Amino acid sequence: MAPMIRLAVRCRPEQAEMVLAELVELVPGGVEEERGAGYVEYAIYGPPGELPELPDLRAAAGEGLVEIETTEIPDDWADRWRDFHEPVVIAGGRLVVRPSWEEAEAGSEVDVVVDPGRAFGTGGHATTRCCLELLLALADRGLAAGPLADWGTGSGVLAIAAAKLGWDPVGGCDHEPAAVEVAAANAAANGAAVAVERLNLREQVPPAAPTVVANLTAPLLVPLAERMEAGEIAVPGRMVVSGLLLSERDRVTASFGAAGLAVEEGIESGDWAGLSMRS
Numbered sequence: 626m627a628p629m630i631r632l633a634v635r636c637r638p639e640q641a642e643m644v645l646a647e648l649v650e651l652v653p654g655g656v657e658e659e660r661g662a663g664y665v666e667y668a669i670y671g672p673p674g675e676l677p678e679l680p681d682l683r684a685a686a687g688e689g690l691v692e693i694e695t696t697e698i699p700d701d702w703a704d705r706w707r708d709f710h711e712p713v714v715i716a717g718g719r720l721v722v723r724p725s726w727e728e729a730e731a732g733s734e735v736d737v738v739v740d741p742g743r744a745f746g747t748g749g750h751a752t753t754r755c756c757l758e759l760l761l762a763l764a765d766r767g768l769a770a771g772p773l774a775d776w777g778t779g780s781g782v783l784a785i786a787a788a789k790l791g792w793d794p795v796g797g798c799d800h801e802p803a804a805v806e807v808a809a810a811n812a813a814a815n816g817a818a819v820a821v822e823r824l825n826l827r828e829q830v831p832p833a834a835p836t837v838v839a840n841l842t843a844p845l846l847v848p849l850a851e852r853m854e855a856g857e858i859a860v861p862g863r864m865v866v867s868g869l870l871l872s873e874r875d876r877v878t879a880s881f882g883a884a885g886l887a888v889e890e891g892i893e894s895g896d897w898a899g900l901s902m903r904s
Contacts, residue, residue: 629698632676633668640689641665642872642896647685649842649868651677657750658895664691670698715757720790722757722782735761735789739780739811752867755892755899756783756840759865762890762901763836764790768863774798774834776826776849777841781808781819787838788817796832798824833859839866843873850880860885860904867899874898 636644638660648656648667657668669676677685682693712723712730720735729736760783763769769791775784778797788795797812797819799805805823812819824831826845831837839846846866852858864886869877871893878888878900886902893899 629670630673630676631668631670631696631698632682633666633692633694633696634682634686635664635666635691635694636686636689637691638663638665640687642870644686644689645896646843646870646872647687648682649870650844651681651685713754713757715754716761720757720761720786722786735786737782737785737789738815739782739785751894751897752840752899753782755867755894755897756838756865757786758892759867759890759899759901760787760790760838763863763865768836771836772796772834773836773838774832774861775819776831776837776839777845778808778821779804779840781811781821783838783840784808784819784821785812785815785817787836788812788819789815792836794818794820796820796822796834798822798826798831800825800827830858833861835862837861837864839864840868841866842868843870843877846877847880850877850884850886853881853884853886862904864902865899866902867897869898869900870896871898874900 634648645667659666679693683690712721712727714721714730718730718733721730721733722737722739724740725738771792773787773792773795775787775797778784778799781797784795784797795818797808799808800823802823805821809821812821826849846869849858853860881902885904888900888902890901891898
């Protein structure tokens, strides 16, 4: 198995949002964010050959660049996450995403168990939290029913939570083979009926459903909205999205508005935004 690499880009805080917007163009799957004294660091994980080239990263960071650092991750890196990987608690513990070695939260209504591994989200990123909060808000309104599709499912966290909230059937899709495998395994481990398929959102038509959740990035969300407007993709009755920066919210909102989706609720978490829309 190829070693895992952590590729970190540090930039000045005042230019962090601009740098992040450029980085997500190179890495649509998202980046890890860490803030320190006088810098913001964005990290990307992957095997050699699947990470952006250093010249592309330097160009993306531009004048905001402070440092680029490459580190090989030890073979036991997933085990080492136990030292700092903590449960994600939504709405005061009503919905919890936790690793298997943590005990279930007393009184939680929805308990999702996902262990850290090579792919693709454990619920801790701000954009995942935004989607979870918005899905829970829909459930509180009695709208967690009928089919739901999770576009870009990653580790399957959102699809599993949706299934446990009451949507049925639930399907997920992702372009990465490892993500498809991990999401299916996580769904099975949680006893959640989630059908996962491999699909390229840039080139193929994603599965239609009355409710769609899409934790992607603006460079993916805007073309999807444009394809909805053109009639290539069916417009869902409701759609929850995140993965967009605050500076991108107006552009994403306008794109989905042109396709017939209006924002019902918007939330913020750090530099990120989440939207709940309906047609």
